[in-house]
Amino acid sequence: MSAVEAIRSIVAKHGKLPVDVATLQDDADLYAAGLSSFASVQLMLAIEEHFDIEFPEDRLNRKTFSSIKAITEVVTELSKDQQAA
Amino acid sequence: MMNIHAHAPNLELTARARRVAAVAASHADHVDRDGRFPAEAVEAMRAERLMGVQIPTDFGGEGASTAEIAELCSILGQACSSSAMVFAMHQIKVSSLVTHGGDDPWHQGFMARVAGEQLLLGSATTEGGIGGNMRNSICAIEVDGDTCRLEKNATVISYGDQADAILITSRSHADAAASDQVLTVFLKDQYTLEKTHVWDALGMRGTCSDGYVFKGEAPAVQILPRPFAEIAAQSMLAHAHILWSAVWYGIAADAFGRAQAFVRAAARKSPDTAPPGALRVAEASSLLQGVKASIVAALEMYEAARENEDKLSSMSFSVAMNNLKIASSQTVLTIINHCMLICGILAYKNGTPFSLGRHLRDAHSAQLMISNDRILGNTSNMLLIHKQDTSLLG
Numbered sequence: 503m504s505a506v507e508a509i510r511s512i513v514a515k516h517g518k519l520p521v522d523v524a525t526l527q528d529d530a531d532l533y534a535a536g537l538s539s540f541a542s543v544q545l546m547l548a549i550e551e552h553f554d555i556e557f558p559e560d561r562l563n564r565k566t567f568s569s570i571k572a573i574t575e576v577v578t579e580l581s582k583d584q585q586a587a
Numbered sequence: 588m589m590n591i592h593a594h595a596p597n598l599e600l601t602a603r604a605r606r607v608a609a610v611a612a613s614h615a616d617h618v619d620r621d622g623r624f625p626a627e628a629v630e631a632m633r634a635e636r637l638m639g640v641q642i643p644t645d646f647g648g649e650g651a652s653t654a655e656i657a658e659l660c661s662i663l664g665q666a667c668s669s670s671a672m673v674f675a676m677h678q679i680k681v682s683s684l685v686t687h688g689g690d691d692p693w694h695q696g697f698m699a700r701v702a703g704e705q706l707l708l709g710s711a712t713t714e715g716g717i718g719g720n721m722r723n724s725i726c727a728i729e730v731d732g733d734t735c736r737l738e739k740n741a742t743v744i745s746y747g748d749q750a751d752a753i754l755i756t757s758r759s760h761a762d763a764a765a766s767d768q769v770l771t772v773f774l775k776d777q778y779t780l781e782k783t784h785v786w787d788a789l790g791m792r793g794t795c796s797d798g799y800v801f802k803g804e805a806p807a808v809q810i811l812p813r814p815f816a817e818i819a820a821q822s823m824l825a826h827a828h829i830l831w832s833a834v835w836y837g838i839a840a841d842a843f844g845r846a847q848a849f850v851r852a853a854a855r856k857s858p859d860t861a862p863p864g865a866l867r868v869a870e871a872s873s874l875l876q877g878v879k880a881s882i883v884a885a886l887e888m889y890e891a892a893r894e895n896e897d898k899l900s901s902m903s904f905s906v907a908m909n910n911l912k913i914a915s916s917q918t919v920l921t922i923i924n925h926c927m928l929i930c931g932i933l934a935y936k937n938g939t940p941f942s943l944g945r946h947l948r949d950a951h952s953a954q955l956m957i958s959n960d961r962i963l964g965n966t967s968n969m970l971l972i973h974k975q976d977t978s979l980l981g
Contacts, residue, residue, distance in 0.1 A: 521764070533814070535764060535767075547971060547972060550972070559901070559903060559973070559974065562901055562972065563900045564816075564817075564820065565900070
């Protein structure tokens with residue numbers, strides 16, 4: 503499963519969105535789709551666990567979770583950095 | 588990092604606030620007893636041109652900083668909590684206009700009107716059925732060509748009858764998710780209010796936080812151009828928690844002043860014996876300093892973050908602002924209770940120079956205006972992932 507597919511399935515499971523995640527484009531605004539700040543934390547926890555990464559403080563903001571694309575970019579970058587470390 | 592000059596009081600501005608405070612203090616007991624709007628104090632705010640001080644000079648205001656506004660809230664809070672809270676709520680709405688409406692011609696013009704005509708802004712973020720979470724709306728704004736229409740069961744609109752305009756949240760369109768919200772300005776002649784609840788409360792009685800059914804129709808350009816989620820995170824959260832805390836600090840500071848005067852009077856009568864309340868005054872002094880320090884630290888943090896959207900929407904910032912609200916709302920009650928123990932029956936009775944019943948009742952609102960339990964719930968959720976900065980100065 504690619505990173506973006508894994509993230510899609512985590513968003514579907516933990517994002518508590520009122521819409522079907524399959525209908526969302528990768529760059530669709532998740533907050534406009536109904537992602538609450540509360541659910542975004544559950545999402546972060548599930549992503550940290552799945553990819554075995556930790557979001558650094560400067561990534562814990564709205565922008566990181568604004569779309570599936572944005573999450574994928576951050577996760578890809580962190581996976582590289584944190585595996586290299 | 589700590590720059591005391593950034594917060595040096597603007598003496599001209601504080602002198603104006605002190606004149607308003609004198610008016611507010613002289614009516615505070617009547618406002619409280621009758622649960623009526625502090626009309627004299629708000630008139631005095633207008634006479635001293637305080638409604639528009641936060642608005643940039645380009646639009647006819649004075650460009651006052653958040654620290655300066657907080658100082659005004661604290662001065663007013665020492666005189667009449669209701670007047671101070673009305674002023675704080677108005678300034679929180681102004682902060683959203685200043686932060687998010689500055690590039691938009693209609694909102695620029697509206698800011699100029701607020702400053703020029705000294706308009707009082709009300710807020711309608713509460714709605715029946717959302718369970719107290721203002722980040723959700725049930726009602727949706729309907730945009731029809733150049734016009735927008737909104738009907739909302741607004742269970743609380745503080746000073747709804749007296750406001751000259753109301754900033755109101757709703758879903759951004761009929762199919763939008765509950766959290767996909769916008770904030771819209773409606774002028775007094777663009778809406779009707781049908782009263783559903785009358786505010787008869789333990790304290791903050793002069794805020795007249797009645798419930799209404801709001802029905803409005805206005806040009807669609809009056810919808811703020813940014814999503815409400817951004818407005819809430821980037822201007823409302825910090826301004827609400829800082830300015831409310833400044834009001835509560837003012838209430839506690841006035842209670843402390845009364846308790847200290849009580850003990851000093853006793854000490855002057857018998858200079859050789861320490862009066863019984865003296866230790867508690869020292870204890871209350873330490874607590875009061877803690878509240879003051881928390882507010883000043885939050886102001887520093889906000890000033891450092893305000894030009895940076897990422898910082899403002901970061902968890903560390905939200906946690907810090909939430910922590911300010913929790914700490915100040917709890918501590919002011921402890922302080923006022925100490926002061927009541929110091930002054931005894933003269934604090935418990937109304938109508939003495941040491942009366943503290945009004946202070947205690949007003950300060951009890953602090954834990955409830957946005958319930959501390961809700962805020963602790965949000966903070967605890969964020970702390971599952973956010974690692975608190977444990978450095979002293981960082």
